[in-house]
Amino acid sequence: MTTTRPTPPHRLATTVTTLVVPLLVIATTVVVAVSWTPRLPDPLAVHWSGSQGPDAFGSLKDAVAIPLLFAPLFALGMWALAFWAGRDASTRRLAAGFSTGLAVLMSVVVLGSLAVQLDLADAADAPGINDVVAWAFGGGILAGTLAALVVPRDVPMPSTAPVDPTAPRTALAPEERAAWTRSVTSPVGAWVGGGAVLVVVVLAIVLQVPALLILAAGLGLLLASMLVLRVSVDARGLVARSPLGRPSVRVPLDEVVAARVTQIDPFGEFGGWGYRVGQGGRVGFVLRKGEGIEVERTGGRVHVVTVDDAATGAALLNTLADRARGGATAR
Known part of the structure; x- marks a missing residue:
């Protein structure tokens, strides 16, 4: 094998789709959340129990902590992977899709959970956010898919150089065809993945969060495809x-x-x-x-x-x- 590998292509596109776009999504979420401060109760709801109302309360800082900290760090990790090791388009697509999709998912959860509390005197009166969670997963999947689709494809790179002479060969007659x-x-992946799907289904039933069934279906399709x-x-x-x-x-x-x-x-x-x-x-x-x-x-x-x-x-x-x-x- 060769010892020197070329620099991954399309690094500008990688930076935009995998880092810049997710950071803009998170930044916009924070700006909108802060702008809603005068209309939000204090303290506000920061956690919900299934289809029931909120069961934990805190400040706006508590509500935006996850997207403000985790999503940018995740985006940075995905960008580093694609920027330094993304010689194949599939690596860049996966990085862009997961990075952008997660940023949108978390942003929809945060803004949706705040939106249901606008102009409430008491955050305890806020309704459940099952619909918000469903929209978040749907939006995240859609955004991740779109981000992956706009990643530049690999251009054909045919070679006329001989195959490495040290690589193994098989004997074929000049006109002989073979396939x-x-x-x-x-088996291990099926057991692990199937167990994860079962856990999500059980959680959807126990916590009365039908939106989690969407996640279970998505995981099932992922198992079938991989x-x-x-x-x-x-x-x-x-x-x-x-x-x-x-x-x-x-x-x-x-x-x-x-x-x-x-x-x-x-x-x-x-x-x-x-x-x-x-x-x-x-x-x-x-x-x-x-x-x-x-x-x-x-x-x-x-x-x-x-x-x-x-x-x-x-x-x-x-x-x-x-x-x-x-x-x-x-x-």
């Missing part, structure tokens, strides 16, 4: 797709620098299971511990996919990449 495919699931995978190597290159079609990994043959087998530790290297961004900006589907295919791609990008029989897939990918560039097809 390889495997399916992979994540914990079941079909991996193929053929004339298209490497293709790894979830049942929903997104997210996906596609590495065309003319962008393969080298494919190899690697041993992957999901939690240690990627912080969990699913479609992940890991150490050094590596991206891909990490569904279980063990062997997988690691593809070094033009532009300094690295994709990983945990899958059985990774040696066969990696060797075939290198061989087909050789053939696509007019090189040798057998070793």
Whole structure:
């Protein structure tokens, strides 16, 4: 593999979508909240118990503490990831989507919980905020999706250079066609994710917060999109797709620098299971511990996919990449 990796592209767009926009959202939230001070009760409600009324009271500072402190720090972390390791567009999209989405979600919760208290003499008379929470999740998901969509795509970076000669190959006759495919699931991720969905559903029932069911449904879709995978190597290159079609990994043959087998530790290297961004900006589907295919791609990008029989897939990918560039097809 190469030792020097190029600087991630689109750093200005990364800064705007991942840092500037979330900070503007939070700043606007704080300005609006402060402007409402004359119309808010003192003390004001800062916490609600399910569908019931408020059960904790405090100052305006208490109400805006989370968006004022946590969301900007989260945005800064996402920006640093995308700015320094975002060689692949999926890394930049994930960073922009989560950063902007969280900022909008928290801002809607804060402003919505304050709005229901405007002109009240006693904050204890404030109604429940189930609708506010629902709007917050909906707004956060929509804003995060839009932020991810405006992130610039990766431009094609085809290469005519030979595939790394030290990478494994498989023997193919000059006119022989070949393809390889495997399916992979994540039992651990399914148990952990399924448990999280169950917890959210139980909380929605116990706390009488129907809006949490939206979160449970979202988590279920996320599991379906990230914990079941079909991996193929053929004339298209490497293709790894979830049942929903997104997210996906596609590495065309003319962008393969080298494919190899690697041993992957999901939690240690990627912080969990699913479609992940890991150490050094590596991206891909990490569904279980063990062997997988690691593809070094033009532009300094690295994709990983945990899958059985990774040696066969990696060797075939290198061989087909050789053939696509007019090189040798057998070793």
